[in-house]
Amino acid sequence: MYAIIETGGKQYRVETGSLVQVESLPGEVGGTIELGQVRLVHGDKGVTVGQPLVKGATVKAEIINQGRTRSITIFKKQRRKNYRRTNGHRQGFTKLRITGIETA
Incomplete structure (x- = not known):
């Protein structure tokens, strides 16, 4: 069983037990x-x-890690x-382990 979820303006294909890194979520x-x-x-x-x-x-999902990606450099001239x-930028992320998919 798998699902497609949307979080942070992006879509992810997830299955029970899989790890997924998404945009930063509170928790x-x-x-x-x-x-x-x-x-x-x-x-x-079916689908x-x-x-x-x-x-x-x-x-x-269970929150495994809260962190920031490696730094990127922005240069204007x-x-x-x-x-x-x-300038530099580090984007925050949340790593999740999917524990279950429930349907009505």
């Missing part, structure tokens, strides 16, 4: 979270596609004007 490490934005469920009864969401379907700017 403590070791806590559980319930994801209700389920777009599709494939199970014993259920939402319009846009599957009614009554939820995905339960205008030639011949002595204009240079350097």
